Amino acid sequence: MSATRRAAPTLEQVAERAGVSRSTASRAINGGLRVSPEAQAAVDAAVLELGFAPNRAARSLVTRRTDSIALVIPEPDERVLSDPFFAGTINGLGSVLHETDLQLVLVMARPADVATRTVRYLRGGHVDGVVVVSHHRDDVLATELEQAGVPTVFVGRPFQHGHVRYVDVDNTAGGRMAAEHLVRAGRARIGTVAGPQDMSAGLDRLAGWSAALADAGMAADAVAYGDFTSAGGARAASRLLAEHPDLDALFVASDLMAAGALGVLADAGRRVPDDVAVVGYDNLAVATSTTPALTTVVNPVVAMARTAGGLLLDLLAGEAVPEAPVVFAPELVVRASA
Amino acid sequence: MSATRRAAPTLEQVAERAGVSRSTASRAINGGLRVSPEAQAAVDAAVLELGFAPNRAARSLVTRRTDSIALVIPEPDERVLSDPFFAGTINGLGSVLHETDLQLVLVMARPADVATRTVRYLRGGHVDGVVVVSHHRDDVLATELEQAGVPTVFVGRPFQHGHVRYVDVDNTAGGRMAAEHLVRAGRARIGTVAGPQDMSAGLDRLAGWSAALADAGMAADAVAYGDFTSAGGARAASRLLAEHPDLDALFVASDLMAAGALGVLADAGRRVPDDVAVVGYDNLAVATSTTPALTTVVNPVVAMARTAGGLLLDLLAGEAVPEAPVVFAPELVVRASA
């Protein structure tokens, strides 16, 4: 049967046991300022004996703080499952939170639920602040959270304008770097597997690629779209190869999609990089375990998440945080694939 | 500056706006039973206009439920970052929770913090239930949580005895399967990179390997220990090869460690599987992206997490949940490496 939850000890019981009043017990427990050594000792002992832990709900009610922050990932389960990008995000945020007493609440929301359930949750005062990652064009989070006055920091530039704080990497520059690397390598016909166009990362990487090709006087018409998953990348790559058999280079907007594309190329008998050079994006662990290892653009996921967490902490502490976005510079890592 | 959080609307305000009492408003919002259609409509309208969301802290205080459950991962950040095992766990649990109104609170704790900070948090009534994964021998969670009466389900057999509910896979059988596969393949000298011996998975896989070799009349003395990370696997593998140059097969207790081992073998000029056959463990995505792809034992991470979540929900619902552990059967997937 359901565990018989022995009622948790209350502050009242601690006070009684220590022979002091509730308020004294409370003061002794929080900070211990303005309380006599004897009282302090008595309370400490009582806390230990009873295994007392303050009830966070009751405390929240009066302090109006929850001591927890939410990481919102508006993606279906499958993606959160398979994409190491999110592991990096969770970790970066976690490393910042470790220094504090804040707890991390993970909110994975189906895109369809974001507008209703997730917003309701976040506006309910359940968390002191929010970090949003993997934001889509139609998500209402930016406007809703700003309107509700919930301190929020985005990882990745959101579409909505207004007073939105965010941390990002220059994806346009990243796309450009990838394309320029392929141009420099003497590739003649460069295609791309782009990311979702309802996400700024997808849009920007494509734009960068496109601009670089234009600068080089090359056609930027070989484009297929994936969804940042390995399977999606494979599908997009085969469409692309079917439509443009003359391709000798591919910029794929994420390592995971690139891994899928490599499989398709191998099945098609195209050697990488001899026949087709491939550049990925992200530089997550997967980039080194593919065959051949991926030349890729570094996406500083952990650093971005850590920075976002830091900004949020500043915000919560009431410090002045400039509204200007923090934008990291991308970097190219050359491995065997291009 | 810090966002000016406009005070969240309260039930009181909703009631006033709807022209009813707090109680009626409350009933209309929860379930809507025994409330007239007019009142219901008025309240609904007021809720919408004011953007009301019930204050969870206040609600928790009286209902004694928090509508959230914790996933505890007692590992340093680096591991949570790099090990897809946890992504699978989070996802499996998330998929179960999606059906409910429960939120997932992710508690990543340094092993050193578990006994103090984490226990304090979990005992504070902040969550209705707990799922613990990656439990170590010295962790006090099992006893502490049972003592506090917090409904808990472990993924992976904990060391503490008592009324501990857990979901696991038969790691001993898995280790045995891996070894037997190598024996059947005619390998003469089989070593192992074992996992941490303060975790039941590490212990059991080693025991299974050991037993199979004993059955085959072979020596089970070529053992090195890793920490379930890729780097740790590489280190252990090179130690092993140095001490036992005659090895022609390796059972590595996790795919991540196996990936590290493959690198070492390649650097040493040993061909896989021709010179040395390698069997991994987990069958996570990494197993298919190594060169060669890994023969491995399936660790049904997502299914285990999902099952654990289901058990916890039953527990929370007050249903009778047998104390017998749920144990999955392992399965061997043969790929190129052995």
Next chain:
DNA sequence: TTGTACGCGTTATCAG
């Protein structure tokens, strides 16, 4: 330094 008294926002009880 200590204790008394009040309020945080919600749900549950019970009389109408």
Next chain:
DNA sequence: CTGATAACGCGTACAA
């Protein structure tokens, strides 16, 4: 079906 009213556990002015 509705509306007072009493908790829930804690923090904190305020008074002593």
